[in-house]
Amino acid sequence: MKRSFLNLLGALALLSAVTSCNSKDSVDHAKDVNEAKVESAAATTDLGNAEKKGMEYDAEFLAKAASGGLLEVAMGKEVLQRAVTPEAKEFARKMVSDHEKSNTELKALAAKKNVTIPATMADEQSSIYKDVLEKKGVQLDQEYVKEMIKDHKDDVKEFTDAAAQATDPEIKAFATKNVPVLQMHLDMVTKIQPTVDARK
Numbered sequence: 001m002k003r004s005f006l007n008l009l010g011a012l013a014l015l016s017a018v019t020s021c022n023s024k025d026s027v028d029h030a031k032d033v034n035e036a037k038v039e040s041a042a043a044t045t046d047l048g049n050a051e052k053k054g055m056e057y058d059a060e061f062l063a064k065a066a067s068g069g070l071l072e073v074a075m076g077k078e079v080l081q082r083a084v085t086p087e088a089k090e091f092a093r094k095m096v097s098d099h100e101k102s103n104t105e106l107k108a109l110a111a112k113k114n115v116t117i118p119a120t121m122a123d124e125q126s127s128i129y130k131d132v133l134e135k136k137g138v139q140l141d142q143e144y145v146k147e148m149i150k151d152h153k154d155d156v157k158e159f160t161d162a163a164a165q166a167t168d169p170e171i172k173a174f175a176t177k178n179v180p181v182l183q184m185h186l187d188m189v190t191k192i193q194p195t196v197d198a199r200k
Contacts, residue, residue, distance in 0.1 A: 026118035054167030
């Protein structure tokens with residue numbers, strides 16, 4: 001009886017998380033859905049507190065990484081069309097190519113692990129996207145490079161943390177595999193910044 005009541009609570013929490021989507025940031029919504037899934041699993045399998053926290057951490061990492069990957073590809077495609085410096089164009093091309101590949105891998109991994117990830121960018125990424133694409137000409141290139149440096153510093157930290165702290169071996173492996181790629185992106189964009197910033 002207790003088990004079925006807990007199952008009902010888990011189902012209600014999941015329903016509540018799903019129906020609150022309209023007013024929430026896409027990553028926050030995914031987090032709510034994933035937490036409800038963990039609670040439901042805990043009700044049927046007697047997960048310990050540490051296991052629950054580990055599952056929630058892994059799911060949140062994937063959700064944030066998915067939103068970041070959507071930004072890299074969407075903005076990269078736009079910058080590729082609008083940029084005036086060859087350096088910004090080449091970097092945008094690299095972002096689209098590399099992040100489309102990792103986004104596909106992340107999506108498959110999330111599906112395998114029954115983790116909900118956002119289908120649209122979170123508010124933070126949407127704001128960056130709009131800010132960069134409001135610019136014109138060389139100012140767009142400069143803003144893009146500046147934001148990509150900041151973004152990739154954050155990405156390297158988040159993926160490095162997940163490589164150490166993720167509890168699921170496959171999620172840990174995904175994070176570990178992508179750290180050097182993201183570091184290479186950061187090194188690449190940092191290297192081109194002085195050249196792009198010198199353009200008038």
